[in-house]
Amino acid sequence: MHIHLINPNSTASMTAQALESALLVKHAHTHVSASNPTDTPASIEGGADEAMSVPGMLAEIRQGEAQGVDAYVIACFDDPGLHAAREVAKGPVIGICQAAVQVAMTISRRFSVITTLPRSVPIIEDLVSDYGAERHCRKVRAIDLPVLALEEDPQRAERLLLKEIEIAKAEDGAEAIVLGCAGMSSLCDRLQKATGVPVIDGVTAAVKMAEALLGAGYATSKVNTYAYPRIKAAAGHKVCA
Amino acid sequence: MHIHLINPNSTASMTAQALESALLVKHAHTHVSASNPTDTPASIEGGADEAMSVPGMLAEIRQGEAQGVDAYVIACFDDPGLHAAREVAKGPVIGICQAAVQVAMTISRRFSVITTLPRSVPIIEDLVSDYGAERHCRKVRAIDLPVLALEEDPQRAERLLLKEIEIAKAEDGAEAIVLGCAGMSSLCDRLQKATGVPVIDGVTAAVKMAEALLGAGYATSKVNTYAYPRIKAAAGHKVCA
Amino acid sequence: MHIHLINPNSTASMTAQALESALLVKHAHTHVSASNPTDTPASIEGGADEAMSVPGMLAEIRQGEAQGVDAYVIACFDDPGLHAAREVAKGPVIGICQAAVQVAMTISRRFSVITTLPRSVPIIEDLVSDYGAERHCRKVRAIDLPVLALEEDPQRAERLLLKEIEIAKAEDGAEAIVLGCAGMSSLCDRLQKATGVPVIDGVTAAVKMAEALLGAGYATSKVNTYAYPRIKAAAGHKVCA
Amino acid sequence: MHIHLINPNSTASMTAQALESALLVKHAHTHVSASNPTDTPASIEGGADEAMSVPGMLAEIRQGEAQGVDAYVIACFDDPGLHAAREVAKGPVIGICQAAVQVAMTISRRFSVITTLPRSVPIIEDLVSDYGAERHCRKVRAIDLPVLALEEDPQRAERLLLKEIEIAKAEDGAEAIVLGCAGMSSLCDRLQKATGVPVIDGVTAAVKMAEALLGAGYATSKVNTYAYPRIKAAAGHKVCA
Amino acid sequence: MHIHLINPNSTASMTAQALESALLVKHAHTHVSASNPTDTPASIEGGADEAMSVPGMLAEIRQGEAQGVDAYVIACFDDPGLHAAREVAKGPVIGICQAAVQVAMTISRRFSVITTLPRSVPIIEDLVSDYGAERHCRKVRAIDLPVLALEEDPQRAERLLLKEIEIAKAEDGAEAIVLGCAGMSSLCDRLQKATGVPVIDGVTAAVKMAEALLGAGYATSKVNTYAYPRIKAAAGHKVCA
Amino acid sequence: MHIHLINPNSTASMTAQALESALLVKHAHTHVSASNPTDTPASIEGGADEAMSVPGMLAEIRQGEAQGVDAYVIACFDDPGLHAAREVAKGPVIGICQAAVQVAMTISRRFSVITTLPRSVPIIEDLVSDYGAERHCRKVRAIDLPVLALEEDPQRAERLLLKEIEIAKAEDGAEAIVLGCAGMSSLCDRLQKATGVPVIDGVTAAVKMAEALLGAGYATSKVNTYAYPRIKAAAGHKVCA
Incomplete structure (x- = not known):
């Protein structure tokens, strides 16, 4: 195939x-x-x-x-x-958004999404709603970093993501995290290990x-x-x- | 302006x-x-x-x-x-869809949309829902006519639309009709006069x-x-x- | 007309x-x-x-x-x-609520409403939902000022509104503000100029x-x-x- | 009390x-x-x-x-x-609408409402939605009889209601019927006996x-x-x- | 009976x-x-x-x-x-959840639920939504106390509930409180008296x-x-x- | 694995x-x-x-x-x-319901479910809604055959399913069919071939x-x-x- x-x-x-x-x-x-x-x-x-x-x-x-x-x-x-x-x-x-949302709905009951720029938040909220996860998705969050900066400064991206995941756990009661950008894919495993919460990469x-x-x-x-x-x-x- | x-x-x-x-x-x-x-x-x-x-x-x-x-x-x-x-x-x-939906929500309490091809029905249903009219819109209907056929055979288009409006009134309890294609614009007045129900053209x-x-x-x-x-x-x- | x-x-x-x-x-x-x-x-x-x-x-x-x-x-x-x-x-x-909500849905993707008394908040939330803007409206806020106090002490009203708009921008990610009382109408332009966010008066x-x-x-x-x-x-x- | x-x-x-x-x-x-x-x-x-x-x-x-x-x-x-x-x-x-809807949600999983005039249908639909029964209520139906005609010709009202209840059972899969007008109150028991489905009077x-x-x-x-x-x-x- | x-x-x-x-x-x-x-x-x-x-x-x-x-x-x-x-x-x-929710929707326009463990929060949220109170229920809160601890240390339970009710009033604008566990039943009256907000026990x-x-x-x-x-x-x- | x-x-x-x-x-x-x-x-x-x-x-x-x-x-x-x-x-x-619904949402935009007994229809409707497919699912249908009869008389089951799929295509505009019972699994391929519409078996x-x-x-x-x-x-x- x-x-x-x-x-x-x-x-x-x-x-x-x-x-x-x-x-x-x-x-x-x-x-x-x-x-x-x-x-x-x-x-x-x-x-x-x-x-x-x-x-x-x-x-x-x-x-x-x-x-x-x-x-x-x-x-x-x-x-x-x-x-x-x-x-x-x-x-x-x-x-990759629909796939990640479907996985998140299967392995957790409440999840949050973390994306790059705040301007993408309403776009992703509407997608999540179209995919039927309005109630399952606690919050769409943004680390306020342009997409290309993920590659340029991966350490900074990882720090910001780690911090936002902890906030999502504490404030949203997030039981899983969906990474809201394909460019975060390579950080997925490290974030999951560091935070103890399932982290889902859409790719x-x-x-x-x-x-x-x-x-x-x-x-x-x-x-x-x-x-x-x-x-x-x-x-x-x-x-x- | x-x-x-x-x-x-x-x-x-x-x-x-x-x-x-x-x-x-x-x-x-x-x-x-x-x-x-x-x-x-x-x-x-x-x-x-x-x-x-x-x-x-x-x-x-x-x-x-x-x-x-x-x-x-x-x-x-x-x-x-x-x-x-x-x-x-x-x-x-x-x-023109959002504008027509906003007018329909202002001058009626329940309306139906009539478009050209059945394949557009789910697309328009999702738009209507995005614009907040899920409860106000009774049904999105299609006359099963390609867009360009509206111009090529306007008499046929008008006949099909007249028939569908009557069905929408009887079956949906539609209080207003939204025309679901810019190409229907020129038929709007005649349809309203013939059916006695407000007909809304998005343009x-x-x-x-x-x-x-x-x-x-x-x-x-x-x-x-x-x-x-x-x-x-x-x-x-x-x-x- | x-x-x-x-x-x-x-x-x-x-x-x-x-x-x-x-x-x-x-x-x-x-x-x-x-x-x-x-x-x-x-x-x-x-x-x-x-x-x-x-x-x-x-x-x-x-x-x-x-x-x-x-x-x-x-x-x-x-x-x-x-x-x-x-x-x-x-x-x-x-x-004026429906009109303001329709404008807000057209010029922004997420907005907040600011009204006078907290007791009006659920009433306006339900209206906003009836008008189909449940997802577009981030929050209905109140400055906790009686309606007639808007006229009696417009400076105080303006101060409270300015403060609440800034909170709505920061916490709600509001991209536009709807003024939730006809009595705020005359403050609209000044608020927009001071905050840099579109402010919509229903009248x-x-x-x-x-x-x-x-x-x-x-x-x-x-x-x-x-x-x-x-x-x-x-x-x-x-x-x- | x-x-x-x-x-x-x-x-x-x-x-x-x-x-x-x-x-x-x-x-x-x-x-x-x-x-x-x-x-x-x-x-x-x-x-x-x-x-x-x-x-x-x-x-x-x-x-x-x-x-x-x-x-x-x-x-x-x-x-x-x-x-x-x-x-x-x-x-x-x-x-009486809210009370009837709450009873219907407690003794059945899907119900229909039958009211008098078609013009009340959207009004009741919106109420049912406000009371949280949008999914539980299959359909709001009307027998197209003015309210006062319920008293003037109760036999006719009963015939129309019986017929509509049978349609609601067959087409809606209604498991209970809510009578959508206080004026139907006295017919409730007879309708329930005749149709074998719970009939709920709001009073x-x-x-x-x-x-x-x-x-x-x-x-x-x-x-x-x-x-x-x-x-x-x-x-x-x-x-x- | x-x-x-x-x-x-x-x-x-x-x-x-x-x-x-x-x-x-x-x-x-x-x-x-x-x-x-x-x-x-x-x-x-x-x-x-x-x-x-x-x-x-x-x-x-x-x-x-x-x-x-x-x-x-x-x-x-x-x-x-x-x-x-x-x-x-x-x-x-x-x-008892459905009954409490129906009471809450009748005597208030916005309420919050307070339960024992955080793991029950999504379960109750989904119930509240099934019962049609998604918009009326501001928030489901948890005091993070196991069910049996309610009996073992009722003073502590009461303290935690009192604190959470005050938060629900201030942050959620809760107009009534639903106690989200049968084991809280005996505390209901004292909580209502102490907080001045209607407290609803499901039993x-x-x-x-x-x-x-x-x-x-x-x-x-x-x-x-x-x-x-x-x-x-x-x-x-x-x-x- | x-x-x-x-x-x-x-x-x-x-x-x-x-x-x-x-x-x-x-x-x-x-x-x-x-x-x-x-x-x-x-x-x-x-x-x-x-x-x-x-x-x-x-x-x-x-x-x-x-x-x-x-x-x-x-x-x-x-x-x-x-x-x-x-x-x-x-x-x-x-x-198998959640999995089938996720597949249906991925390969079609509108689908219908066909199950065995009418009493399961509201149960499945509520599941479909919990899984976020309320808008994507046109209708949950039943062929009114007990579960075990699927095995006892598979020819009859197949005939009834074929007929119901055709109705779902014509009346619902169903673009895919979800089989609403594990016992229908072995019929899936034959139904798809006979009807030309994707048929999804949950197993x-x-x-x-x-x-x-x-x-x-x-x-x-x-x-x-x-x-x-x-x-x-x-x-x-x-x-x-």
Whole structure:
């Protein structure tokens, strides 16, 4: 089985890190590849960054379809373009936020999410609500660090995350922590060991979920919402009235 | 005041129709312009079409910002890229679905939405829920007609809509009808007259809402979620692992 | 177009202040009038005050109907009698809480409300939920000042509001503030300038919304819930069993 | 213990019928009295009728307070002025809709409500939701009969109710039926016997709930929302601007 | 009328305390008995304790049915096996959590719950949500004291409860307090007197609710969900594959 | 890795069927075993059957813990005792309803559930809501066939399921179907082939989910709610007051 992981932003080092997380947990016989578009924002911090990354991400999926990819993981915690991707792909498409939330709802009864920037908090709250975890998720927190700073100063990121996890345990009664950014993936194990609370990385969760769905033979339903998009030429002459 | 209406798809005749609807209701002193991107799908039917239309739509907004546009209307009922657009624009950005839903919640206590294709029904249901009208909206219905067929055979579209409105009145107890596609805009008055129930066109609603917000001096909050996106170069070298 | 603003309480100076706010933002050709009943409580602080003010408010609307008023604004943040008023009026009836909430949902993604007395907090929370903004509204706060004290000591009111807005920004992550009392209307601009966050006054929002609805030709749906009440004589002989 | 039942409309025969239902189920030592205002609508069908009935109903409560009444039942299924009444009364105030819904949630897992006019359906749906039974209530149905017709032609009312209960059982999977109008009270037993499904009359439910609360010593909380309203003179000079 | 109170755990002194609370409020003519299974956990602290207590509790109900018991109260705040018990019993079965929540929603607009151990907080939150009080319940709090310590050191329990009630008043704006453990029953009056806020004990609430339902002639609906369970022999041969 | 599947009822043939479904999809290196208690009801149809099956099911888990089982699947669609089981187990415990719902939310946007008896419909509706799929699940349907009849007359079961799936597609717009009973597991593939819509069997879904969680190293959080239950002797002397 071939799972292709797409980092929607154009920072190759983040793609590499996500791939590394995936390789650590994949089954021996699973083939995991990874790519990112080259013309999308360097990091995804908010809705405009998301929007600018989706067409490039969909192009990766279209290419994957031509190459026989079985399932996809979108390695950005905002799950940008998740519904669109499911229209384009035949097999399952897993968003790392949805996968992490599903794991959190299975191994704990109340969890908190910790993300990078405060501006992502309402976006993630709305996602969590869409995925049905409004009551299970105590709080979405932010350490107020830009996405790329996770790579540039991992020690600082780890310190801030450790501190925020302790606050989430004490104030939220969080029984598990979801890391709210793909770029936090490599810190997951150390954070769990240091805090004694399960820490869930979406990339890991999504890769295993993709294997699970493929192993059971599930594909994306092509009935109604996720049917393939109809091929349509761009029609347009510019209007300026 | 200058309101710019963007049709996110690339069918210029739909842009023209939306502009016409806007011109019919705008204040004498409001300047309304309209445009569409030229490289986006010819119609927006589902999430992939939406995703492919948003970067072009954001480009129109960036151009509008340079030209001093005061407010924007996104003339597609899925409100594609609405949150992203609000990050990019200084002034208000109005989605025609949100505007229509707000009008429907003000002039009736229970309403139904009628859109084109069944695949859009869950998308619109989720939007309606995001806009807080889950209890007020009885049902999202579809006449099972592609978007472009609205223009190609308006008589058929009108017949199908008339029939669906009567069903919505009888079965849903709908007290108002929201037209779930910008391309239905020109049929609005005839449908209302024929059925005796208020029929709400999102383009009309959004243009007037934009005038209202501008008239009161409201702009998009730049605190947190809708702050301007940070300028980031694409970083990417293609990775293929 | 003729918009009539009704202050449901009997304090004429509050009516005058609300009218002043309305006149500042209305279109040149809009006629805005204002009145209040004379036999209702001097301020509306809780459900009993609301209840005692509604029949007088409905009488103002009945009189307005006779005089050809096109739309009404109910200038009390509890939106007392809003549904009843819509049954009586032909044109749109706008509640300042609903209007402010709709604006807040359009220009921000998370907002907080600041009202006068703590006893109004649950009332406003329930309204906000009815208007579909449960997830968008972070918190309803109170400065613990009676309504009439807003007029008697505006400096103190402003100080308390400034302080509470800063708390809402810091603790709630509020991206916009809704003023939860018509009597705060005149402070709106100063508060916005001092805090750098959009501050929304319901009177302003409602007047512009009324203009918008009228400009688009919308009237209250007379299908089902908001149909005119049937004329019924009081039937009653007192029973005492 | 003294429970006073208030029919908010001015039709004394309805008051008498409600009192009769109360007397059938009250404890031997409970004193139940009943009254109605004389200047309110003859029946309550919608929000305007509700609004016009509340001040008269509150006057009955104020009089009851002077006479040492221990608890009140508001005998109209829209629970008009329920929150206001709780501010005015020292003891518990029971709405027949809330009481019936609480009983239905206790003796069944899914129920339907059957009321008189379709215009009351959204009003009752919103009440049911406020009382937390949104998931437990399958559907609010209407037999499309004016309130007073229940008394004028009880045979017809019974036939319509029987038919609607059978539909609710078959289509809704209703496990219990709540009668959505105080005027249906006297039909309750016959309907239950004829249909084999528990049928809940709000007057009965509310009287027993009032006895229960008094028996346990509960009174309305005077902390915050339901604190007594402050005494305020009407302030008003008519403004007409 | 005969109400039988079942303490699902096997600590007889807790059964005796609950019975004492019941006897204090029951009507003169009500017969209240009490029992507990002997093979269940000594206290119920979490889901496993609940599960181990339910078959014994159902056996008590089956025995009660044979003896003509009219209604049952399950005297554990987690309402363990409540739905199962309703299948087995003919008459009403009242859970002390549901009863207390219904009282709290009737005499206040916002309340908080205070229970023993933090691990019960999410369990009670979910119950409160099932009973429809998600918006009315501000917070579920825990004093972090094991259930049996309530009996062993009642002074300490009282001190901790007093402190937590004051926090609930100040931070939650709680207008009433629900005691989240049957073992707190005997402290209820003292806590109410000391804090000036209504304090609701579930045992008291449930006994009065049971009397109310019986007095009105209500029984558990045997239509669908709460129908008697079909008699089925255990079929089992152990499989070990 | 060792996954142990527990059928909570005592019908060994159902255990064998569930095991067969598990063996079909498990990874080569996964060890899957299965068992059922011998003293529980022959099938689980409603809350009382559930309650009677949970202690036996927990005993199987305790035995599994002693034997080093890594994860558990509870093979009954009501997910009986799921939260309790998570307290007892160190590793993940997967309920087949929760797993099926998570798959359905990932491969479709709207789905319906089809179960055996109508009495299970509200139970499953509440589970679906607890798992956050209230909006995604169009309807829970029943074919009105007892659980054991699935085995006794599989042809009839298949016919009824086929018919109900077609209704779900046409009336609900279901994009995927979840089979609401472990006993339907062996029919899953045939139903999917015959109807062209993804059909999800909970046993399959849960086994793959268990493999996924184990493969990623996730265990049940022992922080707070799912902490091991404290060892407590039964304390009980029977009280009969």
